[in-house]
Every structure is written in C-alpha cells, then in structure tokens.
Amino acid sequence: MSENKNFTLAVVPGDGIGPEVTTEALKVLDAVAAQHGVTFERTEYDLGAKRWHATGETLPDAELEEIRKHDAILLGAVGDPSVPSGVLERGLLLKLRFTLDHYVNLRPSKIYPSVGSPLADPGTVDFVVVREGTEGPYVGNGGALRVGTPAEIATEVSVNTAYGVERVVRDAFARAQARPRKKLTLVHKNNVLVHAGHLWKRTVDKVAEEFPDITVDYLHVDAATIFLVTDPARFDVIVTDNLFGDIITDLAAAISGGIGLAASGNINPDRTAPSMFEPVHGSAPDIAGQQKADPTAAILSAALLLQHLGLTEAARTIEAAVEADIEERTGAARSTAEIGDAIAKRAAG
C-alpha cells in the first residue's frame, strides 16, 4: 500500500483533552510524512459534547458516510460530564466502532525501563490485547421497564456469534504467530457466562489446531487481573471479549507506563471501512485545555495508524522517537505541546 502517497485522514478531536492530544499526534505525523514521501490530507469533524449541545446530534449518518471515505480515522477522546453518560459514548464512539466493523481493538502494553511501573517488580512486559470490538455486552441490546419505580428492571444483553468470535480469534492467532513468543491467552469467564464463554473457548480450541506452534492458555478474567499484577511478563497475546478487554486494558496500562502511554487501534482487518486510532485514555475533562495532558498515547496511536496503512518504517520512526523521549524524561513537567514538539523533532530526524 505504500505506493499510495497521499492518504486521507478523518480527524475527530472530540472532547476534553482530545483536541490537545490530537494536535500533537498530527504534528508528529507531519514530521515523519515528508521524510517518508507521503502526505496526509485531513478533514476535521466537529463531533462531541459541543456539537451535541448545539444541535442534539452525535454522529449523523451522512457524516459517518463522509468519514467512511477516508483511509483512516484519528480520534482524540469522547465524553463530557455535561452530557448524559452514554449519549456520546454510544452515539458517537461506539457507533463508529460498530458501523465501521472495527472488530479488532488492538491495545499493546509495554514497560519502558525508564518509565517503570507502579509494580515493585514487573519483569519484562511486552504484550498486546486483542479486544473484540463489535459484540459482547457492548451491542446496546437491552432496555429498562418501569424506570424510576420500585419495580424497575434493566437488562443488558451480551451477544456473541461464531462469526464474530472466530474472526477476532483468527486475527489474534495470526498476531501471536508473528511474535517471537507465540503465546495466546484467552480471557473470559466461562465458568459463569457459560454460553458465551463456551463459544469463545471452543472457537479458540478449534482455531488452535491450525496453529500448532502457538501455546494456548485460558484464564478467567478475575484470575487474569491477578496475573496482570503479579506476573504481567507471562502475557504475549491476549484475546478477549469487548467488556473484559475494556477492563483489562486499562489495568494493563496502569501496571505499565500508565494511561498516558496507552495507544489503541480500532481495526477493520478486512479493510471494508477505515480503521480508527485513539488513545485508550478518556477525555479527562478536569485537566482539559490546560496543556497538562500527555499526548504520548495519541502519538503512539498515530504510529499504529501508519502501521495499518503499511507505512511500517514511518511507524517505527515515531515509536523510536517516543522511546527516546521517554528514556530522557526527568519528571519535570512539560506542556502537552512541549512533549509533542520534542517527539516531533526527534521523529523528523
């Protein structure tokens, strides 16, 4: 794909610190673009809390169809306390992930020696979580009866299909195959959520037959949280459902360099629609607009974007610039823009 020299990007800065960190991610993207003979033509989409307050819209279908025409999407963060919880998350972020069939939500975790970890003795940590992105309890299948009365009942339905599980499991096996340790851990809760859990387990067991050199392991999600704290170095590729993936990737960020470094890609591996790249962190409205946010997660998400577009070397350039920046962090406070500038400068060579 690298013969394509002009890539189109849909940019959704979103809420809170989203715009600030997105600015830095784009700055770094520009710094490597020239060097690798590509350009990124950006269209910014004004979506999020402000837009919702002004128009009541979260993501109109026409705009979604515009966004769909791009090569990739860069997203900052979505969510604001002034908007009822769920409105923007479901109506904007999840609408993008679901409509564009981002069934692989990729979340790498790594401990950089100089950043360290809140864990006293983490070992060498370098794993990736392949979180399913289009099913599970996130489908929005549920409802409530007699709301606000003592007889209220509210349900949430986790929907899991062989189609949906098998495709993400295959993706995870392929990733494990390409990594030196060749290990895959399924995380679920199949001793309680027996129907969904057994579908996941059976699927992993079936696909495993095609990957005889992959070591396969299973952990209940509760046990997985323990190992993420006591022995995170044991993990290589983790494959898990949408909700468990949400939970353990925040935990994974916490035990590694923190949520300020955690990048993610919402990937459509079949390329029937653009993939979307965003930091794992949220909109952090308490520090928004103050240049206090660490843009590193957004910048590393831009590297995942390059990787997805086949610009492997450019991706590697950004990662190396981030690593070098991280190695030299002294603990002195830098503004969001200062961190972005420093990384962009290194990335430009």
Next chain:
Amino acid sequence: MSENKNFTLAVVPGDGIGPEVTTEALKVLDAVAAQHGVTFERTEYDLGAKRWHATGETLPDAELEEIRKHDAILLGAVGDPSVPSGVLERGLLLKLRFTLDHYVNLRPSKIYPSVGSPLADPGTVDFVVVREGTEGPYVGNGGALRVGTPAEIATEVSVNTAYGVERVVRDAFARAQARPRKKLTLVHKNNVLVHAGHLWKRTVDKVAEEFPDITVDYLHVDAATIFLVTDPARFDVIVTDNLFGDIITDLAAAISGGIGLAASGNINPDRTAPSMFEPVHGSAPDIAGQQKADPTAAILSAALLLQHLGLTEAARTIEAAVEADIEERTGAARSTAEIGDAIAKRAAG
C-alpha cells in the same frame, strides 16, 4: 444473638484445596469457641467434583433444604478441571448464593505492613467491596442457538432490578456510615451499559440523600482498575455489580496481601437464610492435597462468619491472631496445617 451458645454450621469443603483450608478454618474456630462460651455443631456436605462424578448431582434440592436449617455455612472452594466449566460453579456455588439470597458479597481488602504489596508504593489500604450477589450477568439468563455451527449465537443477559440494586446499595451505605472515612464509591460502566448503569447510579444518588455525611463517588470499572493500582488508598467502601465485583475483588486481593489472604462473606442481611463464608481464591487443583495452600483466607472467612453471628469479640480474636501470624512471617515455607496450627494457637490465647 450471642445468647445462642450452640451454633450449627453446614460445612462444604468442596474441591481442590477446599478441604485442606476448611480443616484449618474449623481448627481455628474451635480454638476460639471454648474461650467465648460457644460451640459449633458441624454437618459436612459432600458436594463438588467427586460427588458429581459419582452421582451426577451438584446440589440436590433436598440437601439445599438441609443446609438451609443451619446458622451459617463455611465453604472451601468449588471447581475442578475434570468437570465441564460452569457445572459446579452454576450448579453448586451460585445455586447456594442465589437460593439463599446472599445479596451482599462482602470482600474486605487490607494491606498488612509486613506482607506488603506487589505495588511499589500502595499507601494505607483498608477498604471493603460490597459486591451484589444475586443479579447482574450471573443470573444464568442466556442461551445458545445452533451450537457448534458457523451460525452459532450465544447470549448472556444481565438482569438488574430496583429491588435488587437498592437493597445492596443500602447495605453499602450503612457500612460506609459505620466506618471512619465514610466514603462510598459506585463502580459500574454506565457510559456503555446505560440501562443497568443508570439504574445503579440513580439508586445510589437517591439513597445518598438519606446519608448526607457520606462522600459519594462514581468510577467506571475500567478506571477503577487503574486506581486500584495507582492509588488504592483512596477507597473505603465500593459498591458494585456481581461481575464487576468478581473482577475487582481479585484485583484488590492481588494488590494487597494476595489471594491467599482474601476472605469473603456471602451475606443474607435479612437473615431469611444462612449466610455463607468462603475464601475468595478458587480450588487451585494444581496444588491440591499437597499442604501448600495458605489457609489464611479461609480462616479470615471464619472470622467474618463469627462477626455475622454477633460474636464480634471472637471474630476479633481470630483477626488479631492472623495479624500476629502475618507480622511474623519470614518467607519460610509452612504447610497448610502448620499455618493453621500457628494461628489456632495464638487464637486460643
């Protein structure tokens, strides 16, 4: 209730390390009983993997009705790899919790200075998770269609009622009220699971009006895992749903003294049926029968049992014995029985 001098206990040692740790818990219970002028008349129930293999039974209704006649239940652990995942968990453990209406699953976490934590700098950690025990994704409402075919679909339904949520939220507020810090944190995921999440949030906000001196806080479950790692000292009482509670209490155990110390009570606060006490850890079949398991979690669960029966001083005696034992741990390996003996000896005074 302490005028009752002879308490009846139903004992379910269960699988794996369950029988070993239960033996020690009973040993310690006996050590304090005499001293506090009470006796515990035990009936052991042979339930778990062996029974299932022999008879196909997990928990016959007649036996459940027998168990129901006791003052309390002491359980070891349930689950074995030789039994299909879910059979014993759903058919035995969850059947007990649901039928006996254990709607408060109480799980305290504390960092003992001498045991420390895998966290480099945990601070002073002393909180309790009030996990809902009879609703949520644990209700067993779900199913699968076309199992084993490419068209398989599996669902799991989380069921949440105003009735079920309000009673556990009230219990959590009452516990927060009785603690010095008077802080309650609701953990849910109301930006995605909007129906269930909003029911929880509205219920907490409503009950909070009756507890004006309690500080109330809300965290999404993913953010909660971060704070459990980066700032566990911030928590006092956490109230949460059945599945989130399962996940964060294993994490809570991991960041404090480890799963070997984590005790729990499955409590029916209305006392319409006996409450059940069990270590948070599982059956650990890999080390079963080898006297390698730490019985401390089971012993601390026995202390929660005493507390529930109104034997506060006896409970305190066990806790003090455990604390003293923990303070003097040298890291040298002791057998399950040796740890039990040491704690029993201290508890006996």
